[in-house]
Amino acid sequence: METRSIPTPSPGSAAYQPEPGRPAPHTPSRKLGARRRRPAVLAMAVALIAAGGLGGAVLYNSSGQRIAVLALARDVPMGQVITADDLVVARIAGDPALRPLDARDLSRTVGLRATTDLWHGAMLTRADVSADPIMQPGLQVAGVAAKRSQLPATRLQPGLRVQIVYTPENRTDQATLPRTPETMTGTVSAVGKADTDGVQVIDVAVGQADAARLAVWVASGRFQVVLAPRGGAGGGS
Numbered sequence: 738m739e740t741r742s743i744p745t746p747s748p749g750s751a752a753y754q755p756e757p758g759r760p761a762p763h764t765p766s767r768k769l770g771a772r773r774r775r776p777a778v779l780a781m782a783v784a785l786i787a788a789g790g791l792g793g794a795v796l797y798n799s800s801g802q803r804i805a806v807l808a809l810a811r812d813v814p815m816g817q818v819i820t821a822d823d824l825v826v827a828r829i830a831g832d833p834a835l836r837p838l839d840a841r842d843l844s845r846t847v848g849l850r851a852t853t854d855l856w857h858g859a860m861l862t863r864a865d866v867s868a869d870p871i872m873q874p875g876l877q878v879a880g881v882a883a884k885r886s887q888l889p890a891t892r893l894q895p896g897l898r899v900q901i902v903y904t905p906e907n908r909t910d911q912a913t914l915p916r917t918p919e920t921m922t923g924t925v926s927a928v929g930k931a932d933t934d935g936v937q938v939i940d941v942a943v944g945q946a947d948a949a950r951l952a953v954w955v956a957s958g959r960f961q962v963v964l965a966p967r968g969g970a971g972g973g974s
Contacts, residue, residue, distance in 0.1 A: 805840035816895020877948040898965035
């Protein structure tokens, strides 16, 4: 029998060839794995975008929620009684920093007094109204019809303290020595509109003992209205 020797491939020689008829093992490429993972990544991205859009919509709706509140339909001076015509219902975006009166408080707000000057279009808060009357017990209200020259340049408003100075007509037969004029301190409770002649009626709350005397001063037209010093005492002479 003939014997043949098959040389062993040395390093650097040709690579090992598989036996004829036997297929070589197939290794999946990286591109195929990337293709398999791509649909899952896209689905996750779509889910995240949808969740973000839903969260933004919820936040927008919660921040844009409208509530019904009370607002001023016209200017209301301090001390004036609030009527239904002074108020209007407005809808605003809810904000914890704002504390306006709810529209459901309309019936309870009518009849209260303004604690400060209220302006048209402003929201009404609980601090803007009060049930306490400006005129305290023991006082009377007297109407003072005054000309522009008898009033201070400062616009009078309810709650303002004033002094009414009696200015009798000078007589030549009276002593020429200076005499302290009679004065009366009161609180403005209401301010009327000036008529075509420039006469304006001011309601002033004074002590009961001074009401009749003030009426005499007003009838004579010999008086002057001045602003009272800050921190002055109650109505009285």
